[in-house]
Structures are given as structure tokens and as C-alpha cells.
Amino acid sequence: MNWTGRRLPRTEDPALLRGEGAFTADLAAGARAVRFLRSPFAAGRILSIAAPDLPPGALLVTGADLEGVGAIRPELFRFNYRAIAQPVLPRERVHFVGQPIAAVVAATPEEAEDIAEAVLLDIEPEEAVVTIEDALRPGAPTLHAEAPGNVVVDGTIRHPDCEAAFARADRIVEFSLRSGRQNATPLEARAGLAAHDRATGRIRLTASCQMPHMLRTGIAALLGMAEADLQVVAPDVGGGFGQKMALFPEYPLLVWLARRHRGSFCWIEDRNENLIASAHSRDQIHHLRAAFAADGTLLGLEADILANTGAFSCYPTTCGVEPLMALAEYPGPYRLPTYSARARALATHTCPAAPYRGVSRPVVTFGLERLMDRAAAALGLDPVALRRRNLVTEFPHVTPTGLTLDQASYVEALDRAVEAADIPAFRARQEAARREGRYLGLGLAVFNERTGYGTPAFAARGMGIVPGYEVVDIAMTPAGEVEVRIGASPHGQGLRTALAQLAADRLGLDPSRIRVIHGDTDRTPYGWGSFASRGAVIAGGATQLAADKLAARLRRAAARLLQAEPDSVTLRDGAAWAGEASIPLTEIARRVHQRSEQLSDLGGFNLAETASYDPGGTFSNACHVAEVEVDAETGHVRILRFLVVEDAGRLLNPLIADGQVHGGVAQGIANALLEEVLYAPDGNPLTGSLADYLPPSAAEIPHIEIIHMETESPETLTGAKGLGEGGAIGAPAAIANAISDALSPFGVDIAELPATPARIRALIRNAR
Amino acid sequence: MxxxxxxxxxxxxxxxxxxxxxxxxxxxxxxxxxxxxxxxxxxxxxxxxxxxxxxxIAGLDYCRAEGGRLRIGPLARHARFERPVAPGPTGRLLARAAEHIAHAPIRTRGTFCGSLAHADPASEWCCIALALGADLRVLREGGERLVPAAGWFQSVFTTALAPDELLAEASLPLLGPDWRCGFAEFNRRAGDFALAMAVTALRLDAAGHVAEARIALGGVAGTPILAEAAAASLLGASPTPDSLRAAAAIAAEGFEPTEDAQVPADYRRDLVRAMTRRALEGSLAA
Amino acid sequence: MSKMPIRLTVNGVPHEVAVEPRRSLADTLRDECGLTGTHLGCEHGVCGACTVLLEGEPVRACLLFGVQADGRAVRTVEGLAAADGTLDPLQRAFWENHGLQCGFCTPGFLMLATWMLEQPEPVDEARLRHVLSSNLCRCTGYQNILKSVRAAAQALGKWTEVAPVR
Incomplete structure (x- = not known):
């Protein structure tokens, strides 16, 4: 029986469906409530923070109370990174609206909010730097003395022959694009519960997070406590999408409270806090210049990448994550002979940036795929043919930034998509509609998605903390069930199911006999988490290796018990087989543990193994096609059709894989049309509610068609490539191209996302 | 929160x-x-x-036709109007608008009179009340008064209702079959407050000429407003695509739009033009 | 702030609790009744994660106060499965069709869809999308939520391909 590759319903689901999930807030009974007091000013000097009438039992904690607590200061040893420090609670200055500046503790959340409201804050406001343009303005205020000119990262790649490519180009295509700021908006906002255990003196931090081990290391270091005295648990986590990777100041403060006051303290972030003060992303401007030959061959590319990364640098990835991802991955799936680029991270008085599903690649793909359409128009070529001419077809292929593209299906995926989209039929519909004054458009986005990369990729960025590997501990109980303990920490991706499927095949067991344990630093080996489309590849690879080691142990024991050669033993249907003879795995497990005198000479008294996996990475690829209708009077965009041809290698569980694509595409559609964090010129956020920041509903998301291709990766153990982010990467570009196509009679060109109705109308109005 | x-x-x-x-x-x-x-x-x-x-309080959730008017009690919920509460144009207009009011779990609780008392500029009910000429019966201890919709809306979230008063009933005229009502609104996400809406009501005489016209706009200024010049432009003639388009253009220019970071003034005018025309066209297409 | 004693019946079980008047129905269910299946995603009425049924009608439990439910019957996600944990047909459809990922929005969708499927009128695609547009999900892109509810409606004989004339 092959379990891997089956559409197996998830073992995670029944409890969640019964309302019996355990999210952080569900575990908070008995804890005192913490409310953070947040800066009302984008920039300013703290003169005083005081609570005149603190009710009995309530606490006010300010930066002055945190003597000896370190600042959050992630490192990057390349790209002119300027290490900037974020205090857990500031003593001198505030740097963005929403920055936590004090904590109030009370018996109930209602009371804590009442007290926080009554705290007297004396802050002298200062001039705020809000936008990329503000930050670059000569003479602009400097946020951090360590980063003159507000430049925190300044990375450059220069190919000497780039200028020559432009000199011999038949056509140079040049434009700027802008990506609005977004918030990942997990439906469960952040939450933390720190509890002191009097029996052991340890603290257990339950937090809605993606990287529990990293959180533990980071917090212990900040507080100067023994890491062994801190347990971090990620219980059920209501979505993350990157936002919950970071070590935020709120968590060390909770642990500090629990230690200092020997009690339980809970902070449940509200939606307004999440929207203004968790983490933002995608606030970027790119300037692109590309050289083409007359036949459409791409000769060279220059990119200037500016990322507004907010007031501080997120831990552990640093604020370099966005600009440097763009710097490294601009070549995408295209053959690019020469490339020069500069990428900067700019500090502003806004909420800090952190990774969000796709990290810069939605913006890069927007840039690259607009470039392909613009170049096709400029050269009078078919945009599909132009792409086909430039897509990488021979593998492995080394990009100008030194990345190795493994076997993929760039052209094949494009061809499948073009065929399924039936472009000639669409053009006929488009023509007919235009005669009625209706504007239909079709847009493509071809891209690759770097996934499943281990420490080499992170180390290449020069990160002070290098994530990447995963470790899996596997053990069979004396009763014959298997426990798989993973350092990764899923939050909706269904790894408990998918990894059990993988292990089941290696062990000849039913997946229902396999328990995947995650999200608890006391019960799992050190590891990184679920982010960067890596779960199936890295946690999957480590699980496979660990299961193989356990299988080898079982086979050796079975060989002894069946009096056969170990090589002749196979595991299937819950038993070990040598020819016609078999012994149930439960019996082997019992004997190994309880009749060890028979088997201990085979190595060890139990059935426990450990394996780790640290791959170099792979690239999945996809082609998205969007068909839209633009209402020229209102600027409204309706998506008529959305098609994804996705190649993520071998699919461990297609049910789950489809779900990842669906969710990514929906977030990409939101990126293209709806969601944008806005600030007033003084740095006050304007999108502090879900009535202003607009995640889409079922009415805005069309049916999403998926065609899978499965080009297995030679670079990964499982053959899987990651796909968690791809949906979000391709959709914005496909939609921007579709809108531009629809409005080509007006000469409208989408160069800013989200393409809101107001922006589209302005483009049409100005074109007329 | x-x-x-x-x-x-x-x-x-x-x-x-x-x-x-x-x-x-x-x-x-x-x-x-x-x-x-x-x-x-x-x-x-x-x-x-x-x-x-x-x-x-028992008995306040009524919604009944009486004396040529639809009388709406203070606890009549939005959901009540999803199907026509009375035969004829008024009930149909209310049903047409009701599905745009937030979402099902909001409509089970929110009330018609509550919307009028709250006076959100983008409220569908407020716009309809102004368009059709609602009468609002207001009670206070020992007193009662009737306020016409035209005198009700004062500014954003501010009405003629005094702090010691209760909006005890709203009544709308039950328009006859010679009326054509239209409704159109624009929002970015289903159920959200509209960036602009238009409610139109035309009475056609036997010759098919517009004998009376009312056009109200919502979500575009501090209160719902009447586009009187636009309505007047339609009087006395049969509506044509051109006359509807012209009326919509008049409506788009005839008010001071509210502006915010997401909706500049000229875009608000664009939306008013589109919504007014679509409401008018929709009312005549049926 | 003084508390008020209230009695409410949740999933058929009577609860007598004391709450501050300002405590939302959602917080009342979670903190006073110990029923944490009702989740809070925004506390301002947009996301719908807290949707429960009050006297059979869907409501946002963050936009009602617990005191308003005094003497009333409430149904929450905990009341859907059988006492032994057996999933009801709607829950089963969500399971089989991967109608959830992180599961945080799921209770709200289940209660909203439960109400919709209990209405006498059949459900078609337009009504399905219209009703479900009430709630936000960040993981699934709605595809498999819609598919799950469609499947449940079909299983319950409530699905129609064509909209009934209303």
C-alpha cells in the first residue's frame, strides 16, 4: 500500500471541527491579562509614562523596569548591513505608531484595557519618515545613528558585461513599479501565555508562533536566563504566513513577567494591534531596465530595488530578507546573460517588515512578468513566444546570481497553461466584448519558486543566525506505534498527516499508527519551523531518513526473530516479512523493549533513531493565468477565470497541495486588488480595522483551477518541491497583466499594486 | 478591543x-x-x-402596511426586508437593498430604525429613507413628534434625534405601480459599506413621461443627499439612455464629495455617475 | 464593575453565570461557560469567526453582550458533533474535502453553514457564495469551504443547480 501521494483527509481536522482545538487564547484560563500600551506617535521622545491610580493587583511595566534585558538585534554579515537594536520596551524614543512602550497587567482583559487607556503618556513628537521617498530625501531625519541615511542594507551585484549588453540592445525597456504594503493577517492574531511552574522554576511560553525553538533561544538570551529553564509551545496556531516567524518584543516581556512575578500572564493581540503593530511587508519600489534583441532575446537586466522595512529589523531573518531576496532572485526562470542590481532596505517610522508568503517574489514576478508583456508590446512580438524564447530549458542551470536551477518544467507549464486557457477563443471574446464597451483581459505569470533550502542558502545571505536544517527523532513505542518528533512547527499545512504518510510507507505501517509531534521545545529536537515552503522537503526528508533508520532496526530484529537474512526482510501491512514468514511489528516492538535479552546485541535497547536533513534547495515552478473584466466606469476588476499550472515535484498529499495553492492564490488576488496598509503623512496608520484593510471574502475569490505537473526534484530526498508560497507569488503579476491587457485600448499599464478601483479609474481618466 | x-x-x-x-x-x-x-x-x-x-420590549418588531405607508417598528431587523415586506415598488426596493447590508449574521440583529438613528452616511436605509421621503416618529417621555427624512440627517452620525428621544417608528410611502425604483451601490468587498450608492424613484405618467423623480445618493457626503437637479432634469419627458446618462452626469457634479486616502473626490464623482445611471437604467429595465 | 447573573442554554445545557454587562457573548461563552470553540478574529464584526446561533439565527458573538443572551438558547460549534465525538454531516464534509487548514475560522463557517442548511429553501451557487461571504478565511482561498458546504448540501438534499425564484 502506497500512502504517499494519496488524498488522505488530515488527522489534524476532527478536533478542530469539533471546536476542540487548543489555540493559545483557549489555554489562558487563570492567567492575568496583559495589555500593551502602544505609541500614538510615529516618532518622538518619551518624557514620562505614569499611571497615577493603579488599582490593587494591577501592574505597569515600562522600559525603566527592564534593567538587564537585552535588545533585539539580529545580525547580517554582508551587504553593508547596519545592525539596529529594538528594545523590548523603549526608554528614550518611539519609532512607530503601535510600538509597545509599556505593559499593563490586570485581572481581566477589559480591566487591563481600561488601565492602559488611563496611563499618562508624555511624548514629544518628532518629524516622521514614512515612505521610501521620505527616507531617501537628503536631510531626512535619521531613525538610527547606526544607519546613516536610513539605509540598513545596501547590496549590490555588478556584472561587468552588463553595460555592453545594453550597448548592443535593439530595444531597451525601462519602467518603475510600486508594491503597496501588506499585512499577512493570519485569522488568529498573535498571542502568548507565559506561565511560571513553581515546582521546577521553569517558564512555559505558549505562543502563536512559527519557530518555537528559535523563540526560546532568542528570549533566553535577551533575558539572560538559562535556555533550559524555558519551554516554548506552539499549540494550534491560526495561520502565520511568515508573520509569526519573528521574535517580537511582546514575548520576552511575557516571560519576564512570569519570572519576576512567579505567575501566569496572557496577551491576546487584538485585530487593531495586529494590523498596525505586528509585521508588514511588500512595501517596495523597483526600477527595471532591460535590454532585448529584436527577436525578443533578453540580453541583460538592471534592477534598483528599494524596500521600506520599517522601524526595526526582524529577528532572526533581519530586514534584509525582502531586498536581498529580490536581489538574488530577479532572474527568475529566464535565461539572463548578465545582471546588475542594487537592493536597499530603508528604515522608516512604520511597523517593521517581516517575511510574508512569497517574500519579495510577488513583487519580483510582478516586475519580471510586466517586463515580458511590455517588451513583447515594444518589439511587436507575441508575449507567450517572448517568454518561451527566454525561459530556461536546460538543467541544471546556473543563474547570474549563482543559484542552480534544478530540473523543472518552465516551458512545459507555460504550454499547458496556454492550451488550457485557449487564448484564441479568449481573444474572440475580448473582441466581441470591446464592441459592447466591456473590457476583458488575459494575463500570464510564469515564475519559479525557490523552496526547501537549507543552511547553505541562508548562510549565503550572511545571516548571524542560520536556519535551514531539520532534525527528526523517531521512535516506536513498546506497543508498536510510531512517534515522529519534528523540529518544524506547522500551523495549518497538515504536516502531521503528510509526514505520517511518508513514514507509513517506509515502515509498512498504517498512518493511523503514526503520531507526528511538533511545536514543543520540550518534546521535539531543535529545529526551525514552517516557513519558506520547506515542510514537505526538509521535515519530509528528515522524516524519511529517520524512518529508514528505524526500518533498518526493525528489519534486523525481524531477521533474528524469523531466522532470515536482514536484506531479505521487508516491512508491509504492519509486519516484517521474510518470504512467507512474518512477525507483526507490534511483536518486534514488544520484544525489543521487554525481552531485550533476545535482541540487545543488535544495537540499543529501544527503537529510537534520529536523522537530520539540510538540502541545498530546489525550485518549483508554475504558470498562472488570469482572465478579468474591468469595469471602465468604476475601475472594478472581476476575475472571470483563474488557472494554475503548478509543478511542485512529487505531491505527498494532493488534497493538501491543492489547498496550499488555493490559499496562496487568494492572498495573491488580495495583493493585486484589495489589501494595502496605508499611513498618513505623519505616520499614523489609516488601516487599523478589517473594514479598512480588506482581506477578500468568498465573493471576491473566483473558482481556482489547478493542473499539476510532477517533475520530481533530483535535489530532494522525497522528490517533493515546496509549494506553500507559489500561489501568492504568481497571482499579482497575472492579474496586473490581465488588467493591462483589458485596458490596452486606453494604453493603461499597471505599475502599482494593489490595482484598486480608484487607481484604475485614475489611469483611465488620465489616459483619456 | x-x-x-x-x-x-x-x-x-x-x-x-x-x-x-x-x-x-x-x-x-x-x-x-x-x-x-x-x-x-x-x-x-x-x-x-x-x-x-x-x-x-414586546411588539416593536412590526413591519406593516397601513394607510398607504409602510410602518416599521424599532426592532424590525434588516433580514426582515430580504423578501418584499409589501407588494409594489417600495417592498421590492427594500429587498433589493437589503442584500447589500453587511452579511446574514449582521442582518439578523441590525434594525431599520437603528440604522436611521445611527445615520452612517453609507447606510442603505438612510439613503432610501431620504429618497422616498420617510417620516420618523420620535417619542420622549410625555411627548411625540414626526420628523421628515429631509430634516433628519444633520451630519455624519448626527440626526435630529435628541438624547432623551427614541426613534419609535419609521414610515415609508407605499409607492404605486406607476413608480420605478432603482438601486445601485459600489463597494470593494461584498457586504462592506458602499463607496457610493444611488437610490432612484421615477413616477411615469400614462404617456410614459417622468412625472415625479427622486434621486438620493449615499456614502458620498456627510449625510445621504438628494440630487435634485439631476432628478429635475428627467421631468416631463420619456427617459432615454441619453437623458439618464445626462442626469447621472448632473448628479456627479452636484455635490461636495467626502475624500479619504482610498477615495479621492474625482473618483467619488465617477462612482456617483456610474451608480446613478445604473440605478435609473435598472429601474426601467424591469 | 458589577456583574449580572444570567442564565443561558448552550447546546441544550443550562449555564448560570455572572458577567459584566460589557462582556461580549463570545467572551461569555469562552471564559464563563468554558466553551472555547467560538473564536475571536477581529472583535469588530467583520471576520465572522465568532458566529454562533442565537435562537436559531446566526449572529456575531462579538457584537452582542452576554447579558443580551440571558434566557436565550445558543448553539456553538461544540454542539454539532454527537456526544461520542462523531462528526455531523457538515463537519464530515469539511473533513473529507479539506475545508480547513489552520482551523481558526472553521467554527464560524460551520455555524453559518449549519444555519443556511437548516433553512427551508434549497441552496444554489449564488446563495452559497452570498451567505458564506459573511466570514473570512485566510488559509483556504474558500475553494474547499465552498466545496465542503456544497457536498453537505447535496448529502442533505438541499442543493439545487438553479436558483429558486424568490
Missing amino acids: KCPPFDYHAPRSQAEALALLARHGEEGKILAGGQSLVPTMAFRLARPARLIDINR
Whole structure:
């Protein structure tokens, strides 16, 4: 029986469906409530923070109370990174609206909010730097003395022959694009519960997070406590999408409270806090210049990448994550002979940036795929043919930034998509509609998605903390069930199911006999988490290796018990087989543990193994096609059709894989049309509610068609490539191209996302 | 986002509610559906010291045709209007608009009269009340007055309702079969407040000429507003695509739009032009 | 702030609790009744994660106060499965069709869809999308939520391909 590759319903689901999930807030009974007091000013000097009438039992904690607590200061040893420090609670200055500046503790959340409201804050406001343009303005205020000119990262790649490519180009295509700021908006906002255990003196931090081990290391270091005295648990986590990777100041403060006051303290972030003060992303401007030959061959590319990364640098990835991802991955799936680029991270008085599903690649793909359409128009070529001419077809292929593209299906995926989209039929519909004054458009986005990369990729960025590997501990109980303990920490991706499927095949067991344990630093080996489309590849690879080691142990024991050669033993249907003879795995497990005198000479008294996996990475690829209708009077965009041809290698569980694509595409559609964090010129956020920041509903998301291709990766153990982010990467570009196509009679060109109705109308109005 | 503290009253009769308003009017607030009030309190933008919950008063959820008007009690919920509450154009217009009011779980609680008392500029009910000429019956302890919709809306979230008064009934004319009503609104996400809406009502005489015309716009200024010049432009002739387009253009130019970061003034005018024309066309297509 | 005693019946079980008037129905269910299946995603009425049924009708439990439910019957996600944990047909459809990922929005969708499927009128695609547009999900892109509810409606004989004339 092959379990891997089956559409197996998830073992995670029944409890969640019964309302019996355990999210952080569900575990908070008995804890005192913490409310953070947040800066009302984008920039300013703290003169005083005081609570005149603190009710009995309530606490006010300010930066002055945190003597000896370190600042959050992630490192990057390349790209002119300027290490900037974020205090857990500031003593001198505030740097963005929403920055936590004090904590109030009370018996109930209602009371804590009442007290926080009554705290007297004396802050002298200062001039705020809000936008990329503000930050670059000569003479602009400097946020951090360590980063003159507000430049925190300044990375450059220069190919000497780039200028020559432009000199011999038949056509140079040049434009700027802008990506609005977004918030990942997990439906469960952040939450933390720190509890002191009097029996052991340890603290257990339950937090809605993606990287529990990293959180533990980071917090212990900040507080100067023994890491062994801190347990971090990620219980059920209501979505993350990157936002919950970071070590935020709120968590060390909770642990500090629990230690200092020997009690339980809970902070449940509200939606307004999440929207203004968790983490933002995608606030970027790119300037692109590309050289083409007359036949459409791409000769060279220059990119200037500016990322507004907010007031501080997120831990552990640093604020370099966005600009440097763009710097490294601009070549995408295209053959690019020469490339020069500069990428900067700019500090502003806004909420800090952190990774969000796709990290810069939605913006890069927007840039690259607009470039392909613009170049096709400029050269009078078919945009599909132009792409086909430039897509990488021979593998492995080394990009100008030194990345190795493994076997993929760039052209094949494009061809499948073009065929399924039936472009000639669409053009006929488009023509007919235009005669009625209706504007239909079709847009493509071809891209690759770097996934499943281990420490080499992170180390290449020069990160002070290098994530990447995963470790899996596997053990069979004396009763014959298997426990798989993973350092990764899923939050909706269904790894408990998918990894059990993988292990089941290696062990000849039913997946229902396999328990995947995650999200608890006391019960799992050190590891990184679920982010960067890596779960199936890295946690999957480590699980496979660990299961193989356990299988080898079982086979050796079975060989002894069946009096056969170990090589002749196979595991299937819950038993070990040598020819016609078999012994149930439960019996082997019992004997190994309880009749060890028979088997201990085979190595060890139990059935426990450990394996780790640290791959170099792979690239999945996809082609998205969007068909839209633009209402020229209102600027409204309706998506008529959305098609994804996705190649993520071998699919461990297609049910789950489809779900990842669906969710990514929906977030990409939101990126293209709806969601944008806005600030007033003084740095006050304007999108502090879900009535202003607009995640889409079922009415805005069309049916999403998926065609899978499965080009297995030679670079990964499982053959899987990651796909968690791809949906979000391709959709914005496909939609921007579709809108531009629809409005080509007006000469409208989408160069800013989200393409809101107001922006589209302005483009049409100005074109007329 | 927890609400600030308040004292809670749950009167069992309208008289008891009025007595509470008389005693606590300035610091009290009526709680009917609460679907706008409670979020405002959650953001602590409103902090009434007392809530007077009228949901336990029997008999206030009526909605009945009487004397040529539709009489709507203070506890008639939005969901009630999803299907026509009366035959004819008025009931159909209300049903057409109802599906745009937020979402099903909001419509089960929010009330027609509550919307009028709250006076959100983008409220569908407020726009319809102004377009059709609602009458609003207001009670206070020992007193009663009738306020026409034209005198009701004063500014954003501000009406003619005094702190000690209760909006006890809204009534709308039950338009005859010679009326054509239209409704169109634009929002970015289903159920959200509209960036612009138009409610239109045309009475056609036997010759098919427009004998009376009313056009109200919502979500575009501090209160719903009447586009009187646009309406007047349609009088006395048969509506044609060109005359409807011209009326919409007049409507788009005839007001001072509210602006914000997401909706500049000229875009608001674009939307008014489109919504007005679509409401008019839709009303005549049926 | 003084508390008020209230009685409410949740999933058929009577609860007598004391709450501050300002405590939302959602917080009342979670903190006073110990029923944490009802989740809070925004507390301002947009996301719908807290949707429960009050006297059979869907409501946002963050936009009602606990005191308003005094004497009333509430149904929450905990009341859907059988006492032994057996999933009801709607829950089963969500399971089989991967109608959830992180599961945080799921209770709200289940209660909203439960109500919709209990209405006498059949459900078609337009009504399905219209009703479900009430709630936000960040993981699934709605595809498999819609598919799950469609499947449940079909299993319950409530699905129609064509909209009934209303």
C-alpha cells in the first residue's frame, strides 16, 4: 500500500471541527491579562509614562523596569548591513505608531484595557519618515545613528558585461513599479501565555508562533536566563504566513513577567494591534531596465530595488530578507546573460517588515512578468513566444546570481497553461466584448519558486543566525506505534498527516499508527519551523531518513526473530516479512523493549533513531493565468477565470497541495486588488480595522483551477518541491497583466499594486 | 478591543425605556441591533455610560402596511426586508437593498430604525429613507413628534434625534405601480459599506413621461443627499439612455464629495455617475 | 464593575453565570461557560469567526453582550458533533474535502453553514457564495469551504443547480 501521494483527509481536522482545538487564547484560563500600551506617535521622545491610580493587583511595566534585558538585534554579515537594536520596551524614543512602550497587567482583559487607556503618556513628537521617498530625501531625519541615511542594507551585484549588453540592445525597456504594503493577517492574531511552574522554576511560553525553538533561544538570551529553564509551545496556531516567524518584543516581556512575578500572564493581540503593530511587508519600489534583441532575446537586466522595512529589523531573518531576496532572485526562470542590481532596505517610522508568503517574489514576478508583456508590446512580438524564447530549458542551470536551477518544467507549464486557457477563443471574446464597451483581459505569470533550502542558502545571505536544517527523532513505542518528533512547527499545512504518510510507507505501517509531534521545545529536537515552503522537503526528508533508520532496526530484529537474512526482510501491512514468514511489528516492538535479552546485541535497547536533513534547495515552478473584466466606469476588476499550472515535484498529499495553492492564490488576488496598509503623512496608520484593510471574502475569490505537473526534484530526498508560497507569488503579476491587457485600448499599464478601483479609474481618466 | 464599562438596562416596556432616556438621556444610548454601536465601542470611539436595551420590549418588531405607508417598528431587523415586506415598488426596493447590508449574521440583529438613528452616511436605509421621503416618529417621555427624512440627517452620525428621544417608528410611502425604483451601490468587498450608492424613484405618467423623480445618493457626503437637479432634469419627458446618462452626469457634479486616502473626490464623482445611471437604467429595465 | 447573573442554554445545557454587562457573548461563552470553540478574529464584526446561533439565527458573538443572551438558547460549534465525538454531516464534509487548514475560522463557517442548511429553501451557487461571504478565511482561498458546504448540501438534499425564484 502506497500512502504517499494519496488524498488522505488530515488527522489534524476532527478536533478542530469539533471546536476542540487548543489555540493559545483557549489555554489562558487563570492567567492575568496583559495589555500593551502602544505609541500614538510615529516618532518622538518619551518624557514620562505614569499611571497615577493603579488599582490593587494591577501592574505597569515600562522600559525603566527592564534593567538587564537585552535588545533585539539580529545580525547580517554582508551587504553593508547596519545592525539596529529594538528594545523590548523603549526608554528614550518611539519609532512607530503601535510600538509597545509599556505593559499593563490586570485581572481581566477589559480591566487591563481600561488601565492602559488611563496611563499618562508624555511624548514629544518628532518629524516622521514614512515612505521610501521620505527616507531617501537628503536631510531626512535619521531613525538610527547606526544607519546613516536610513539605509540598513545596501547590496549590490555588478556584472561587468552588463553595460555592453545594453550597448548592443535593439530595444531597451525601462519602467518603475510600486508594491503597496501588506499585512499577512493570519485569522488568529498573535498571542502568548507565559506561565511560571513553581515546582521546577521553569517558564512555559505558549505562543502563536512559527519557530518555537528559535523563540526560546532568542528570549533566553535577551533575558539572560538559562535556555533550559524555558519551554516554548506552539499549540494550534491560526495561520502565520511568515508573520509569526519573528521574535517580537511582546514575548520576552511575557516571560519576564512570569519570572519576576512567579505567575501566569496572557496577551491576546487584538485585530487593531495586529494590523498596525505586528509585521508588514511588500512595501517596495523597483526600477527595471532591460535590454532585448529584436527577436525578443533578453540580453541583460538592471534592477534598483528599494524596500521600506520599517522601524526595526526582524529577528532572526533581519530586514534584509525582502531586498536581498529580490536581489538574488530577479532572474527568475529566464535565461539572463548578465545582471546588475542594487537592493536597499530603508528604515522608516512604520511597523517593521517581516517575511510574508512569497517574500519579495510577488513583487519580483510582478516586475519580471510586466517586463515580458511590455517588451513583447515594444518589439511587436507575441508575449507567450517572448517568454518561451527566454525561459530556461536546460538543467541544471546556473543563474547570474549563482543559484542552480534544478530540473523543472518552465516551458512545459507555460504550454499547458496556454492550451488550457485557449487564448484564441479568449481573444474572440475580448473582441466581441470591446464592441459592447466591456473590457476583458488575459494575463500570464510564469515564475519559479525557490523552496526547501537549507543552511547553505541562508548562510549565503550572511545571516548571524542560520536556519535551514531539520532534525527528526523517531521512535516506536513498546506497543508498536510510531512517534515522529519534528523540529518544524506547522500551523495549518497538515504536516502531521503528510509526514505520517511518508513514514507509513517506509515502515509498512498504517498512518493511523503514526503520531507526528511538533511545536514543543520540550518534546521535539531543535529545529526551525514552517516557513519558506520547506515542510514537505526538509521535515519530509528528515522524516524519511529517520524512518529508514528505524526500518533498518526493525528489519534486523525481524531477521533474528524469523531466522532470515536482514536484506531479505521487508516491512508491509504492519509486519516484517521474510518470504512467507512474518512477525507483526507490534511483536518486534514488544520484544525489543521487554525481552531485550533476545535482541540487545543488535544495537540499543529501544527503537529510537534520529536523522537530520539540510538540502541545498530546489525550485518549483508554475504558470498562472488570469482572465478579468474591468469595469471602465468604476475601475472594478472581476476575475472571470483563474488557472494554475503548478509543478511542485512529487505531491505527498494532493488534497493538501491543492489547498496550499488555493490559499496562496487568494492572498495573491488580495495583493493585486484589495489589501494595502496605508499611513498618513505623519505616520499614523489609516488601516487599523478589517473594514479598512480588506482581506477578500468568498465573493471576491473566483473558482481556482489547478493542473499539476510532477517533475520530481533530483535535489530532494522525497522528490517533493515546496509549494506553500507559489500561489501568492504568481497571482499579482497575472492579474496586473490581465488588467493591462483589458485596458490596452486606453494604453493603461499597471505599475502599482494593489490595482484598486480608484487607481484604475485614475489611469483611465488620465489616459483619456 | 473590549468595550468600555457601562450600566445595562433592559426595560420591558416602551414607557420604561422613555423614562430611562428622560433620566439618563445625555449619558445613555439605546441598544437595538447594536451592529454599528458595539464595534464603535470596541474601538472605544463611543463610551456611553448606560445602554438601554430595547430588545426585551414586546411588539416593536412590526413591519406593516397601513394607510398607504409602510410602518416599521424599532426592532424590525434588516433580514426582515430580504423578501418584499409589501407588494409594489417600495417592498421590492427594500429587498433589493437589503442584500447589500453587511452579511446574514449582521442582518439578523441590525434594525431599520437603528440604522436611521445611527445615520452612517453609507447606510442603505438612510439613503432610501431620504429618497422616498420617510417620516420618523420620535417619542420622549410625555411627548411625540414626526420628523421628515429631509430634516433628519444633520451630519455624519448626527440626526435630529435628541438624547432623551427614541426613534419609535419609521414610515415609508407605499409607492404605486406607476413608480420605478432603482438601486445601485459600489463597494470593494461584498457586504462592506458602499463607496457610493444611488437610490432612484421615477413616477411615469400614462404617456410614459417622468412625472415625479427622486434621486438620493449615499456614502458620498456627510449625510445621504438628494440630487435634485439631476432628478429635475428627467421631468416631463420619456427617459432615454441619453437623458439618464445626462442626469447621472448632473448628479456627479452636484455635490461636495467626502475624500479619504482610498477615495479621492474625482473618483467619488465617477462612482456617483456610474451608480446613478445604473440605478435609473435598472429601474426601467424591469 | 458589577456583574449580572444570567442564565443561558448552550447546546441544550443550562449555564448560570455572572458577567459584566460589557462582556461580549463570545467572551461569555469562552471564559464563563468554558466553551472555547467560538473564536475571536477581529472583535469588530467583520471576520465572522465568532458566529454562533442565537435562537436559531446566526449572529456575531462579538457584537452582542452576554447579558443580551440571558434566557436565550445558543448553539456553538461544540454542539454539532454527537456526544461520542462523531462528526455531523457538515463537519464530515469539511473533513473529507479539506475545508480547513489552520482551523481558526472553521467554527464560524460551520455555524453559518449549519444555519443556511437548516433553512427551508434549497441552496444554489449564488446563495452559497452570498451567505458564506459573511466570514473570512485566510488559509483556504474558500475553494474547499465552498466545496465542503456544497457536498453537505447535496448529502442533505438541499442543493439545487438553479436558483429558486424568490
